[in-house]
Amino acid sequence: MAIVYNFSAGPAVMPKEVLEKVQRELLSYKNSGMSVMEISHRSSLFADIQKNAEGNLRKLMNIPDEYDVLFLQGGATLQFTMAPMNLAINKKKIDFVDTGHWAQRAIEEARLVDGIEVTQITSGADSKYTSLPEIDDSLQEDADYVHITLNNTIEGTAFKIVPTFKEVPIIGDMSSNILGQRYNVTDFGMIYAGAQKNIGPAGLTVVIIRHDLVEKSPDLPAMLSYKKLVAKNSTLNTPPVFAIYCAGLVFEWLLAQGGVDEMEKRxxxxxxxxxxxLDSSSVFQSPVAIESRSLTNIPFVTGNAELDKQFIALANDNNLVGLKGHRLVGGMRASLYNAFPIEGVEKLITVMEKFELEHKEVD
Incomplete structure (x- = not known):
């Protein structure tokens, strides 16, 4: 079988060792005679899976005891609604840092929650989101929280240092770089992340939330209530058993590899x-300001839509898949998640160099 390098932004590449273990255990988990997809979410088998997954995630991210960990469904997109409903309860106001498409989606969803004022305190729109906006950390304490998208999957920008806002908690969407670079959990009131980029298969969302925020949340329908979900340890209804199992294996793999600090180094x-x-090429360019560049999602262009199309076809012919840029920005995008090997980057550059030799005279 030919080696395929998957640059997709998500669902994304998973560690080969994890997939092989899933394959070995798929028909009979722990010699139970049942697949992990068949075991009860009330069974001791699953209880151990969930307990180990949470424990290893806490080790990887140094999550303090005063934070609860939830394994939920609905993707990060559901958190665009759940966070306002649960947390914007005192001043009825949320401040957003607008860094691109997913920040805008979070803003749109928050505006649909009745009685909440939504404000953009800064925006990267003037740069067409090719750089991160400046943030005034002297923000007045008139919001329930500030929402920040830490890594912008489409635009290819990322915060390396988390801003501070006095006593206003930060809610961080960390979907595309969680576990890929080190952040201090205590800088946040809550972190959330869809799994399908750096954690495992689609269908799981991780929420890490300070317990005092959980306790203050209002009475809400059960599946929208952090308080009720924490009380039931994420099993208020049937959780995404298989996705949690896979995530747990990824967490074990990450610990064996040296943890988050080693992943960030790689x-x-x-x-x-x-x-x-890209910075030395005469054909390909990165549109992102150097100081704002993501370690995880790297968009690049030729400046010529037809050339972009030709390169994507050449890449596919060389088993470099998932490089087509998001429809909103075009061009190409290489997503280099934790499980993506450096050999794939080296092969990509080899193919780009070949393409450049053939097209460097093209305007």
Whole structure:
């Protein structure tokens, strides 16, 4: 079987070792005679899966005891609604940092929640979201929380340092770089992340939330209530058993590899390799300001839509898949998640160099 390098932004590449273990255990988990997809979410088998997954995630991210960990469904998009409903309860106001498409989607959903004022305190629109906006950390304490998208999957920007806002908690969408670079959990009131990029298969959402925020949340329908979901340890209804199982295996793999700090080291090496090539190329360019560049999602262009199309076809012919850029920005995008090997970046650059030799005279 030919080696395929999957640059997709999500669902994304998973560690080969994890997939092989899933394959070995698929028909009979722990010699139970049942697949992990068949075991009861009330069984001791699943209870151990969930307990180990949470424990290992806490180790990886240094999550303090005063934070609850939830394994939910609905994707990060559901958190665009749940967070306002649960947390915008005192001042009825949310401040957003607008860094691109997913921040805008979060803003749109928050505006649909009755009685809540939504404000953009800063925006990267003037740069067409090719750089992160400046943030005034002297924000007046008139909001329930500030929402920040830490890594912008489409635009290819990321916050390396988390801003501070006095006593206003930060809610961070960390969907595309969770576990890929080190952040201090205590800088946040809540972190949420869809799993299908750096954690596992689609269908799981991780929420890490400070317990005092949970306790203050209002009475809401059960599946929209952090308080009720925490009380039931994420099993208020049938949780995404298989996705949690896979995530737990990924957490074990990450610990065996050296944890988040080792992943960040590798991701910096992979991204530097590609950025260095892009900055020296006469055909390909990175549209993102250097100081704002993501380690995880790297968009690049030729400046010519037809050339972009030709390169994507060449890449596919060379088993480099998932490079087509998001429909909103076009071009190409290489997503270099934790499980993506450096060999894939090296092969990509080799194919880009070949393409550049053939097209460098093309305007």
């Amino acid at each position: 991701n910096r090496k992979k991204s530097k390799l590609l950025y260095d090539y």
